[in-house]
Amino acid sequence: MSKLATMRDAVAELVRDGDTVAIEGFTHLICFAAGHEIVRQRKRDLTLARLTPDVIYDQMIGAGVARKLIFSWLGNPGVGSLHAVRRRIEKADPEPLEIEEYSHFGMVCRYVAGASNLPFFPIRSYYESDIPKVNPNIKPMRSPYDDGDEVYVVPPLTPDVTIVHAQRATANGDTQIWGLLGCQKEAAFAAERVIVVCEEVVDEAVVRRDPNRTAIPGIVVDAVVEQPFACHPSYAQGYYDRDNAFYREWEQVSKDPEALERWLEEWVYGLETHADYVEKMGDRWESLKPGEQRSGEVNYGDYS
Amino acid sequence: MSANGHSSEAGANGYTKNEIMIVASARTLAAERICFVGVGLPNIVCNLAQRTVAPELQLVYEAGVFGARPSRLPLSIGDPTLVSGSTAVTSMFELFAFYLQAGLIDAAFLGGAQIDRFGNLNTTVIGDYARPKVRLPGSGGACEIAIHARRILVIMRQARRSFVDELDFRTSPGHSGDPEHDRARGWSGSGPTSVVTDLGTYGFDERTGEMTLLTLHAGVTLDDVRANMAWEPKVAEGLGETAPPTEEELRLLRTELDPDGVLTA
Numbered sequence: 001m002s003k004l005a006t007m008r009d010a011v012a013e014l015v016r017d018g019d020t021v022a023i024e025g026f027t028h029l030i031c032f033a034a035g036h037e038i039v040r041q042r043k044r045d046l047t048l049a050r051l052t053p054d055v056i057y058d059q060m061i062g063a064g065v066a067r068k069l070i071f072s073w074l075g076n077p078g079v080g081s082l083h084a085v086r087r088r089i090e091k092a093d094p095e096p097l098e099i100e101e102y103s104h105f106g107m108v109c110r111y112v113a114g115a116s117n118l119p120f121f122p123i124r125s126y127y128e129s130d131i132p133k134v135n136p137n138i139k140p141m142r143s144p145y146d147d148g149d150e151v152y153v154v155p156p157l158t159p160d161v162t163i164v165h166a167q168r169a170t171a172n173g174d175t176q177i178w179g180l181l182g183c184q185k186e187a188a189f190a191a192e193r194v195i196v197v198c199e200e201v202v203d204e205a206v207v208r209r210d211p212n213r214t215a216i217p218g219i220v221v222d223a224v225v226e227q228p229f230a231c232h233p234s235y236a237q238g239y240y241d242r243d244n245a246f247y248r249e250w251e252q253v254s255k256d257p258e259a260l261e262r263w264l265e266e267w268v269y270g271l272e273t274h275a276d277y278v279e280k281m282g283d284r285w286e287s288l289k290p291g292e293q294r295s296g297e298v299n300y301g302d303y304s
Numbered sequence: 305m306s307a308n309g310h311s312s313e314a315g316a317n318g319y320t321k322n323e324i325m326i327v328a329s330a331r332t333l334a335a336e337r338i339c340f341v342g343v344g345l346p347n348i349v350c351n352l353a354q355r356t357v358a359p360e361l362q363l364v365y366e367a368g369v370f371g372a373r374p375s376r377l378p379l380s381i382g383d384p385t386l387v388s389g390s391t392a393v394t395s396m397f398e399l400f401a402f403y404l405q406a407g408l409i410d411a412a413f414l415g416g417a418q419i420d421r422f423g424n425l426n427t428t429v430i431g432d433y434a435r436p437k438v439r440l441p442g443s444g445g446a447c448e449i450a451i452h453a454r455r456i457l458v459i460m461r462q463a464r465r466s467f468v469d470e471l472d473f474r475t476s477p478g479h480s481g482d483p484e485h486d487r488a489r490g491w492s493g494s495g496p497t498s499v500v501t502d503l504g505t506y507g508f509d510e511r512t513g514e515m516t517l518l519t520l521h522a523g524v525t526l527d528d529v530r531a532n533m534a535w536e537p538k539v540a541e542g543l544g545e546t547a548p549p550t551e552e553e554l555r556l557l558r559t560e561l562d563p564d565g566v567l568t569a
Binding site: 027028071072073074075078085086101102104108125126127128180181235237241242244247293 | 446447
């Protein structure tokens with residue numbers, strides 16, 4: 001069954017005001033184009049979840065789509081701060097932002113619990129840390145098998161919508177990823193609704209030739225959007241490089257609310273689709289094109 | 305100028321404060337096998353160690369990479385160069401559960417906005433949590449890394465506002481000040497074993513768990529150190545001078561690892 005949709009239709013139908021939305025991808029495969037479409041459609045009161053809010057949530061929170069943030073590391077990696085998010089947390093400017101924070105392992109295990117239909121997930125972390133003091137959802141628990149063994153548990157995270165990007169997917173939503181895997185699979189299985197955005201829609205035969213590479217099966221996917229370069233300034237391994245210069249430049253934009261508003265006007269509200277964004281970027285793509293380093297092939301065997 | 309007011313220009317010694325900090329830190333990895341790498345300075349430290357004192361070093365990144373062989377200095381810990389040519393790419397669950405929590409990581413780098421004399425670290429907030437003066441990034445993987453990596457190596461620039469008597473928030477646990485308690489924790493990690501700053505190098509006293517000054521970098525005095533921390537530091541008997549960078553270490557930093565001087569200048 002074809003689930004092909006435009007970004008506009010997928011976001012309009014599947015992302016609703018008040019939803020908990022996870023746009024996952026750890027540095028790699030962060031679907032900025034989906035974030036921009038959510039901003040463009042002026043969704044409101046979202047709870048945004050991600051391990052690393054990154055520039056994408058700085059843009060979205062700066063644009064006013066969210067009332068709450070669930071996260072584990074809040075920064076612009078290797079560069080500095082997410083100033084739009086910080087203004088909301090430090091000064092309630094222009095309005096407060098509710099936060100709920102974990103460690104990376106805690107966030108990952110929240111998705112694992114959500115994806116596995118478990119009531120909680122035990123981990124060995126948070127000992128003698130102040131994090132549980134400010135987040136009562138992180139609770140100590142004695143092992144039922146050994147009274148002297150204490151772990152901490154985290155609750156399941158089940159987003160209303162998870163949006164992941166992938167190198168390729170079928171029209172049915174069978175999704176293949178390579179490079180950093182983050183917790184895209186866990187976040188997708190944990191969600192009520194899933195949007196897969198991909199660089200290329202491929203024939204089912206392509207997926208069936210290499211089934212070990214499938215991260216997410218079509219059965220949990222609601223919409224498939226083919227949108228090349230949708231991750232910029234994040235990246236898609238083998239397709240385009242991370243635009244580190246953009247991340248560095250964001251520091252100045254993010255620091256100044258007016259500059260941020262101008263950026264959103266120019267690059268989001270002022271454009272109709274991500275294809276316009278790609279065109280507007282001009283020859284920037286040339287410098288982001290990686291060389292080739294192909295994997296070897298394996299023999300799955302023919303058993304007919 | 306760096307945060308604590310010291311000039312970062314190459315001084316009379318022919319190297320910068322950042323260079324001696326990176327070099328001294330890389331040497332703490334001598335003969336180490338499996339190291340968890342963080343963003344920023346640890347990135348360059350580990351890449352230098354792999355080319356000098358620890359050729360067998362396996363670089364592990366929380367993004368889900370084991371045995372990375374980066375061909376360029378990555379800005380983020382999720383750079384595509386970490387993937388190409390690595391030994392294994394894993395989900396983050398596998399990396400944190402099977403590699404870190406199970407105790408396979410020998411050493412890991414951490415830093416923070418604040419550290420106390422027992423190596424506890426704050427990367428969460430300055431001021432009150434609910435209405436912070438400065439909202440910092442938070443834990444990331446640091447809290448569980450501090451608990452599970454066999455030893456923790458700290459690299460951070462030294463200043464009175466960062467080497468504090470009392471943390472505003474304890475993100476990642478270090479020593480408690482009671483070695484008996486620390487041994488009874490049953491963690492696979494033994495906590496911080498070394499701190500390298502732009503002024504000197506420190507170890508931790510086995511009897512008290514307290515940070516102890518081991519060496520001063522060339523040109524730095526004990527008074528400089530005192531002026532840049534909030535407590536009276538314990539000083540090792542026979543306080544030494546940090547061995548200066550070798551020509552080879554400087555060549556690697558300046559021509560291979562950081563030719564633009566992003567981290568070393």
